[in-house]
Amino acid sequence: MMWLLLLLVLLCVKTSVSSPVAEGFLERYGYLHEENETHSAAEVKSAIREFQWLSHLPITGRLDSATLQKMTSPRCGVKDARSQSAWSQRVNSIFTGYMGRRGRHLRKKRYIRSGEKWYKRHLTYRIINWPRNLSPSQVRFAVHIAFKLWSNVSGLDFQEDSHGPTDIRLAFFEGEHNDGTGNAFDGPGGALAHAFFPFRGEAHFDMAERWTLTGLKGHNLFLVTAHEIGHTLGLVHSPVRHALMSPYYKKMGHSALLSWDDITAIQQLYGKPSGDAFKQLAGRTLNWAIKEWEISEEPKGGFHTPHYCQGSFDAITTDESGAVLVFQGRLFWTVSNGSVSAPLPLQTRWPKLPLAIEGAVFSPLDNKFYFFKGRRMWRYSGSDLDPGFPRKNSESSLPKHPDCAFFYRPLGHMVVFKGSRYFVLNLKTLNAELYYPRSLRDWKGIPRGVNGALTRPDGKLYFFKEQQYWRFDPGKVRITTTGLWGERLQWIGCHRTPSLQGNELL
Numbered sequence: 001m002m003w004l005l006l007l008l009v010l011l012c013v014k015t016s017v018s019s020p021v022a023e024g025f026l027e028r029y030g031y032l033h034e035e036n037e038t039h040s041a042a043e044v045k046s047a048i049r050e051f052q053w054l055s056h057l058p059i060t061g062r063l064d065s066a067t068l069q070k071m072t073s074p075r076c077g078v079k080d081a082r083s084q085s086a087w088s089q090r091v092n093s094i095f096t097g098y099m100g101r102r103g104r105h106l107r108k109k110r111y112i113r114s115g116e117k118w119y120k121r122h123l124t125y126r127i128i129n130w131p132r133n134l135s136p137s138q139v140r141f142a143v144h145i146a147f148k149l150w151s152n153v154s155g156l157d158f159q160e161d162s163h164g165p166t167d168i169r170l171a172f173f174e175g176e177h178n179d180g181t182g183n184a185f186d187g188p189g190g191a192l193a194h195a196f197f198p199f200r201g202e203a204h205f206d207m208a209e210r211w212t213l214t215g216l217k218g219h220n221l222f223l224v225t226a227h228e229i230g231h232t233l234g235l236v237h238s239p240v241r242h243a244l245m246s247p248y249y250k251k252m253g254h255s256a257l258l259s260w261d262d263i264t265a266i267q268q269l270y271g272k273p274s275g276d277a278f279k280q281l282a283g284r285t286l287n288w289a290i291k292e293w294e295i296s297e298e299p300k301g302g303f304h305t306p307h308y309c310q311g312s313f314d315a316i317t318t319d320e321s322g323a324v325l326v327f328q329g330r331l332f333w334t335v336s337n338g339s340v341s342a343p344l345p346l347q348t349r350w351p352k353l354p355l356a357i358e359g360a361v362f363s364p365l366d367n368k369f370y371f372f373k374g375r376r377m378w379r380y381s382g383s384d385l386d387p388g389f390p391r392k393n394s395e396s397s398l399p400k401h402p403d404c405a406f407f408y409r410p411l412g413h414m415v416v417f418k419g420s421r422y423f424v425l426n427l428k429t430l431n432a433e434l435y436y437p438r439s440l441r442d443w444k445g446i447p448r449g450v451n452g453a454l455t456r457p458d459g460k461l462y463f464f465k466e467q468q469y470w471r472f473d474p475g476k477v478r479i480t481t482t483g484l485w486g487e488r489l490q491w492i493g494c495h496r497t498p499s500l501q502g503n504e505l506l
Helices: 004-013 020-028 039-056 065-071 083-095 135-149 223-232 258-272 284-299
Strands: 124-129 157-160 168-174 191-197 204-206 313-320 324-328 331-336 359-363 367-374 376-381 404-408 415-420 422-428 452-455 459-466 468-473 478-484
Touching: 020 404, 124 135, 135 157, 135 223, 135 284, 191 223, 204 223, 223 258, 284 404, 324 359, 359 415, 404 452, 404 459
Parallel strands: 124 157, 124 168, 168 204, 313 359, 313 452, 359 404
Antiparallel strands: 191 204, 313 324, 324 331, 359 367, 367 376, 404 415, 415 422, 452 459, 459 468, 468 478
């Protein structure tokens, strides 16, 4: 595939034949302005060099395999043109600034064109619509914290306004959405979002992506929003590794979320916060804030709809009594006889278990719980972590970051899904069975990327992906039913009334 991309770009340069790959790449770096415009080898090389510079790759000007692979990584869709010159000016203003006649340090600004900054300090914003797998309250919380990240370190302040005109608007779209073909969203992966500089003040997000606040199965809406807000304020991409404004979105860690370059850039445009208001937000602090918010958002008393009913969950399984356990972020819920519990922190029941797990399995073979996250597997006897755990998945010939895992009664083993393949784990030896992995095509009709699976009392398997479910009949080896689990599966715990009409009991 990479050699095909390389061939297409070379053909575009040498013969002026239009290529979507080459045109998209050149447009990102500001070399494509008119239809049917041809591009010289020097232009292509210059664009490649800037891409490599921003991506922390060796600057060769050649489309080598590492460069082509990086081009397919999920990233911001804002063009990178002139990021290098803007960053050079910013660094120059720090280390080699000159003194004016009155002894005042004159600093160069970091916006692309003259006037592309807000000339006021109080800005309003509005969230136009919501993604499918997060509730409005979750989105509003993520956006509020994203704006707070910037106001904490600058002279800006922000306020949400649901009525009347606003300065900044955030919306979710699919495919082409009247921004031009170069800004059309391409589904999962690729460009996750893009934004416009002042004064248009808009940030657009790909509706087809799986958005999350805490889980690993998807993209963190808070971090992506904070990055795109930076663009709406006039910031371009940064070459500093782990900067929030890097074209490749930052991951949530324990350290500060804004790099020195992010802070320098925003303060050169809008100044420092007044008094002692400067406050850097760290990933650890935000993680705890999300945890406390999620618990506080859950209604107290009577029937309530859990957060996972409004979006998706990280994993699902049953326990020794047959109750359904649903996992999302730091929390889990127990659903028994249609009644759903209040949310509980994972580590109150399973100490030392990491947050935002990727797979959960209860095995009736040994009455143990198995959990997966990243490269490791945890096994619990009740609430006690078994000796020797967590252990690396590779010790059992299992993949890292599995999509889901479940106990499969016909085999008497655990099955682990990952991408287009599945693995079978012998729970007695903790070794993968011979002749595996095999193709997911064995499970006729099950899509890639399912995020949970479990077996119900009638022996039927249920697979989940986002809001969709598939019921699999092991005897017939095929799908027998599909639909929206929040609407049709009462045992998931999302129904407000006891009526079973149109729902599945098992």
